[in-house]
Amino acid sequence: xxxxxxxxxxxxxNRFNVEFFENSKEFKDYILYNLPRSKSIGFGGSMTxxxxxxxxxxxxxxxxxxxxxxxxxxxxxxxxxLNSDYYFSSANAITVDGKIINMDGTGNRVAxxxxxxxxxxxxxxxxxxxxxEELAKERIAKIAAPMNTKRLNLNTPCTISGxxxxxxxxxxxxxxxSVISKNTKADINxxxxxxxxxx
Numbered sequence: 001x002x003x004x005x006x007x008x009x010x011x012x013x014n015r016f017n018v019e020f021f022e023n024s025k026e027f028k029d030y031i032l033y034n035l036p037r038s039k040s041i042g043f044g045g046s047m048t049x050x051x052x053x054x055x056x057x058x059x060x061x062x063x064x065x066x067x068x069x070x071x072x073x074x075x076x077x078x079x080x081x082l083n084s085d086y087y088f089s090s091a092n093a094i095t096v097d098g099k100i101i102n103m104d105g106t107g108n109r110v111a112x113x114x115x116x117x118x119x120x121x122x123x124x125x126x127x128x129x130x131x132x133e134e135l136a137k138e139r140i141a142k143i144a145a146p147m148n149t150k151r152l153n154l155n156t157p158c159t160i161s162g163x164x165x166x167x168x169x170x171x172x173x174x175x176x177x178s179v180i181s182k183n184t185k186a187d188i189n190x191x192x193x194x195x196x197x198x199x
Contacts (some may be wrong), residue, residue: 001094006193007129010098011190015129015183018190024052028121030090032061035086039118042081043067044089044109047151048198054088078108085116090198091146093136094129100180100190101136103145105173113188114180118187125197137183145174147199154175 004020005194011018021027031054039061043049043158050069056160064119066081068074081087089109098182100122130136141164149159154171158164180188 003129003131004126004194007096007098008096008192010096012098016098016100016190017183018192021191021193022086023195024193024197027191028052028054028057032057035063036160037061039085040083041066042084042087042112043069043115044081044087044112045069046088046090046109046123046198047148048090048125049088050152051197052123054123061140071148082108082112082116087112088119088121089113091122091124091128093139093197094124094190094192095133095136096129096131098181099133099136100188101133101140102178103140103177104176104178107176109189110176112194113178114184114186117186120186121191122188123135123191123197125193125195127196128198129177129192132164137185140174144199148173151189174194 008018008020041058043055043065055065055067055070066077066084069076070078091100091102102110130139145164146158146162149156156169157167158173
């Protein structure tokens with residue numbers, strides 16, 4: 001718990017708004033109570049959001065949500081998400097010193113995290129917290145990237161080996177690396193859930 005508390009403290013020092021929840025139900029209750037129904041919502045690709053079934057919850061209460069994972073027209077849905085009022089996604093890692101780390105394939109997810117939206121919400125399980133940026137890169141190489149390529153059945157070496165080899169495959173998903181060190185005008189909010197969620 002000490003590592004989580006230190007991470008939260010440093011995220012706040014880096015001007016992020018932070019909320020901690022004991023479980024995903026507590027988090028969803030918070031969202032139900034605080035999220036304005038009138039705001040349009042964009043979702044980035046995220047197994048965390050998938051596992052907690054946030055999309056289904058928001059649709060059920062009548063919120064306008066754009067998520068390419070749930071659309072027969074993913075490219076146009078990504079465009080709608082880009083122009084949404086609020087944006088929800090996750091992170092590949094959060095460091096104890098309060099940085100938000102992501103690796104992306106095409107860049108739509110990471111670009112949405114720090115520009116254009118009224119508010120951005122980054123939802124993470126405690127399994128995403130790592131000591132430093134070096135371990136964040138290691139987590140991506142050994143956990144997030146291989147698990148995602150397997151999920152998507154992509155033709156990359158890590159799909160088979162289970163670890164990154166810095167490949168040059170056409171299916172490579174490790175193309176764009178981003179570090180958010182401080183909160184921006186996007187008003188970034190970090191929601192940490194005391195569960196293991198996503199990759």
